[in-house]
Amino acid sequence: MPEGHSVHRIARQFDRNFVGHAVAASSPQGRFAEGAAVIDGRTATAVRAVGKQMFLEFDDDLTLRVHLGLYGAWDFAGEILVDPTIASANGRMGQTNQRGTDLADDPILDDAGENSLTSIGAPRRTRVHVRMSEQTTGLADDDDVWPPPVVGQVRLRLLTDSTAADLRGPTACELQTPDEVAATIAKLGPDPLVDDVSEGEERFTTVVRRKPTPIGLLLMDQSVVSGIGNVYRAELLFRARQNPHTPGRDVPEETVRELWRDWVRLLAIGVETGQMMTMDDLDPGAYRRALASRDDRHWVYHRAGLPCRICGTEIVVEEVATRKLYWCPNCQR
Known part of the structure; x- marks a missing residue:
């Protein structure tokens, strides 16, 4: 299950690539067809993470709540915009003893071949799989096709002119009113x-x-x-x-x-x-x-x-x- 740091990073990704854009929404799997129809064509206006849950807001006071749970994941494809507060980081926040460890020009790849400091990093056409540690699956074979073909059981696809996000297997995927969002967050403990x-x-x-x-x-x-x-x-x-x-x-x-x-x-x-x-x-x-x-x-x-x-x-x-x-x-x- 994704822990809090991953969900906050996912929310930042939505902020960079979806907020301020009109979004096409569909439910290839069919299990969120009605909700996707309501979202389709609306503009994403804000996004936030609270603990393990993400709230993506649209115009007309409509919010998409997503809790990935044990099996949920987001796949991103397309032009993935850089976040300078992460991509330029050298991993030293809170690690004062790490001074002198310059990682900017010498990337470190993890067990999945990902450089986590620039996860979902500089603009590129790619396919990115986001789970607990935000693993990157590498360049897609169909990277010249837009929008990319749907692969597997996709509960919800969100699409702008240049970025796609596919949601699979979440514990929760629902639309909420402002009052419902407030009630959901009120049940959660504090998030630093x-x-x-x-x-x-x-x-x-x-x-x-x-x-x-x-x-x-x-x-x-x-x-x-x-x-x-x-x-x-x-x-x-x-x-x-x-x-x-x-x-x-x-x-x-x-x-x-x-x-x-x-x-x-x-x-x-x-x-x-x-x-x-x-x-x-x-x-x-x-x-x-x-x-x-x-x-x-x-x-x-x-x-x-x-x-x-x-x-x-x-x-x-x-x-x-x-x-x-x-x-x-x-x-x-």
Whole structure:
């Protein structure tokens, strides 16, 4: 499931390529035919992400709400416009120790052959697949055909004169009125990139400190805090050296506050780099390796059976509410 950083990056992509443009909409699969007919021909006026949900606004106070869920994905094709705040980034937001790691002229390709710093980067005709880590599938075989042919089960296609976005397999794809949008967002916990950071910290701390629910479950509860998924949950808890089974009300207040502040930092890094970078104090070589491979960018996530990077204890994995929880039983006692 895409975590908060990916959804914010997707929203930025829509802001660059769709907002201000008249949009042709269709439902090749047929499951959103009525909604697509309502959108068709309207102008996209604004877009925002809140946690794991995106809200694309059209004229006449109409909003498309999309929650990708476990299986949803966006495919972009066409002229993909550059975002200088991401494409020119060198991956150092919040990583003060990374100075001197100049990545602009020496791209780092990850396991999928993508340079995440310029993901959906400079204008080009290409096909881009956006999931958890915004993987690029490379140049399409049919890149001279416009609009590109529909491939597979596409719930919704949005099309401008030069850019196409195909939505597949979302948990939610619906039209909402302003009141319905407000009601949806009111049910979500604070998002550091949307809400006032200090107010968000107070909301998060107050809710967590009164709950008997384990902190490992609370961090995944989108009504408590928006955007955290399985990867960030495991990494935040390890970075705080916090046992995931401790009831929220028993977690020291300062630890709860530090979890929020750390989420503020990690989310900003994720949006900038396109990767869930959760390790600090990396030298330039280690930082490059971390950008290139998930195996080198996390403390505990996906490391079951491997030694803890700090104490050497074997990392364990548990099934908690149908999701895998990775943690170190020594560092997080």
